[in-house]
Amino acid sequence: MTNTRKQALGDALKQMMAIKPIEKITVKDIVEICGVNRQTFYYHFDDVYDLLEWVFEEDAKHVLPREIVYDRWREDVTLFFSYLKDNSSFALNIYNSHSRVYMLRFYKKRLQECIRSFAMIVCENRNIDQGDFEFVVELYANLIVGLISQWLDAGMPLLKEFSKDRLLRVLDGSVENLMDRFVMEP
Secondary structure, eight states: HHHHHHHOOOOOOHHHHHTTGGGOOOHHHHHHHHHOOOOHHHOOOHHHHHHHHHHHHHHHHHHHHOOOOOGGHHHHHHHHHHHHHTTTHHHHHHSTTTTHHHHHHHHHHHHHEEEEEOOOHHTTOOOOHHHHHHHHHHHHHHHHHHHHHHHTTTSSSSSSOOOOOHHHHHHHTTHHHHHHTTBBBO
C-alpha cells in the first residue's frame, strides 16, 4: 500500500510538471490530484524535491540499466535517450529549472555505473592503474552527459547533427582502444 501511495504521488508530480515548472508545484497541488491529505505526503517525503528524487530513482530502477552488458551495450546506452524522449515534458521541465544540477548528477552517476561495468569487462586481462581506469569512466560519463545536456538545451528535437547512431559509432570499440593506451607493462 505504501508503494502504491508513493507511486500515486510520483504520478501526480509528473502530471503537474506537464503544466507547471517544478518550482511552482506545491504539496497542495500534488495531494489534491491524489485525493490524500498533506500528512500522507509528509509521511513519505520531506518536500516536492524529495519526491522528485524518488521519482528519478524509481524510474531508473525500472527503466535504466545499472550496468552495460558487453554484447548489448548499444541497446543499454540507447535506453538513456529513449527514457528522456518518452518523458520529454518531465525531463525538459527539470532541465529548465534549478533542479537541472540534480538531474545531470543523477544521470552522470548512473552512466558511471554502466560504463564502469562495461570497462571492467574490457579490462579483464589488462593491467591498468585504478586511477587511469576511473579517469576513462569519468571521461565517457561526461561525454554522454554533455551530449544529453546539448540535446535538452535544444528542446530535444530530432537532431541531425547529433544522433544516437553517431554516438554509438563513436563509442564502438573506443573504450577498448582508450583502455589499451593505459595498459602498464608487467
